[in-house]
Amino acid sequence: ADGIFGSILRTNVAYEQPTDQRAALANRVLFITGGAGTIGSAQTRALVHLGADACIIGRSVEKTEAAAKEIAKVRNGARVLGIGGVDVRNFESLKAAADRCAKELGAIDYVIAGAAGNFIAPISGLSPNAFKTVIDIDTIGTFNTIKATVPYLAQSAARNPNPNPSGLGTGTGGRFLSVSATFHYTGMPLQAHVSAAKAAIDSLMASLALEYGPLGLTANSLAPGAIEGTEGMERLASSLVTDAKDKGKGIPSGRWGTVRDIADATVYLFSDAGNYVNGTTLVVDGAGWRRQGGV
Numbered sequence: 418a419d420g421i422f423g424s425i426l427r428t429n430v431a432y433e434q435p436t437d438q439r440a441a442l443a444n445r446v447l448f449i450t451g452g453a454g455t456i457g458s459a460q461t462r463a464l465v466h467l468g469a470d471a472c473i474i475g476r477s478v479e480k481t482e483a484a485a486k487e488i489a490k491v492r493n494g495a496r497v498l499g500i501g502g503v504d505v506r507n508f509e510s511l512k513a514a515a516d517r518c519a520k521e522l523g524a525i526d527y528v529i530a531g532a533a534g535n536f537i538a539p540i541s542g543l544s545p546n547a548f549k550t551v552i553d554i555d556t557i558g559t560f561n562t563i564k565a566t567v568p569y570l571a572q573s574a575a576r577n578p579n580p581n582p583s584g585l586g587t588g589t590g591g592r593f594l595s596v597s598a599t600f601h602y603t604g605m606p607l608q609a610h611v612s613a614a615k616a617a618i619d620s621l622m623a624s625l626a627l628e629y630g631p632l633g634l635t636a637n638s639l640a641p642g643a644i645e646g647t648e649g650m651e652r653l654a655s656s657l658v659t660d661a662k663d664k665g666k667g668i669p670s671g672r673w674g675t676v677r678d679i680a681d682a683t684v685y686l687f688s689d690a691g692n693y694v695n696g697t698t699l700v701v702d703g704a705g706w707r708r709q710g711g712v
């Protein structure tokens with residue numbers, strides 16, 4: 418009754434702790450690509466902890482099923498399905514996964530397009546196929562995810578109509594979130610491929626918001642900064658992090674981000690608190706990108 422913030426406050430111990438609570442996001446189903454990754458699994462944990470069920474999509478069968486099993490432990494009764502063997506570059510397999518998720522879990526209310534590919538390379542070291550590979554995974558993969566899930570999101574938005582008597586907001590259903598980055602705001606050496614791919618993703622979210630907003634959907638990007646303990650940081654750290662030992666002291670907020678920071682922002686966007694946030698990017702980076710090279 419006291420909304421998402423009350424719910425978060427009550428559970429603000431750790432999303433990792435098992436709970437019986439079916440809270441703010443009860444009866445909602447998340448479909449997430451890249452859900453077995455460090456950021457994706459933290460986002461999924463938080464949403465499952467707050468009541469959602471989830472379907473995790475990944476390329477590796479083993480890793481995806483193991484992650485699903487682990488995440489299901491955060492709430493008694495949680496249904497978390499791991500569907501491995503799915504590459505976001507292959508639309509048919511993604512579509513089959515979305516159909517299976519909707520069939521087995523009953524709906525798709527939230528989507529996170531989190532699958533991404535990255536490596537460090539200067540433009541001179543990028544073959545045409547290397548550039549294309551990242552565009553294929555990040556940008557085309559996000560488009561494929563939209564195509565596979567948007568009909569379900571539209572149904573969800575219709576089932577969960579606007580709760581706000583003023584006519585604003587969309588209710589907690591029909592939410593699409595892409596995991597973006599901040600590189601394209603400034604350009605980034607050694608990340609030309611990723612910067613271009615993420616710029617296109619932000620643009621896709623804007624168009625999705627414009628076309629599907631009237632049906633009650635929201636579409637946003639979440640742009641993490643330097644998040645400690647992630648694969649991205651591991652890959653980028655040696656080349657882009659000027660002093661890995663400073664733990665992010667050069668960032669205006671004085672530290673690297675945590676996966677919890679990203680999970681909390683995701684909860685915000687998917688909860689009633691985010692009802693009117695549409696067609697935009699939420700940057701969660703401690704103002705790092707404003708100090709270029711602050712990572």
Ligand code: HXC
Pocket residue numbers: 533534535536537538542543544545546547548550551554598599611641642643648649650652653
């Ligand atoms: C230059 C490279 C390269 C490198 C691969 N390629 N690694 N070029 N430098 N380090 C080239 C290959 O030579 C090939 O081109 C082309 O890229 C495709 O490589 P494959 O290995 O065949 O591709 P594939 O098996 O599909 O693997 C995709 C991948 C891989 C992106 C290369 O790393 C992967 O699967 N990554 C998924 C996980 C991941 O990257 N997670 C990190 C996300 S972090 P040629 O011309 O030889 O055929 C993230 C954070 C971003 O996204 C922002 C942080 C803030």
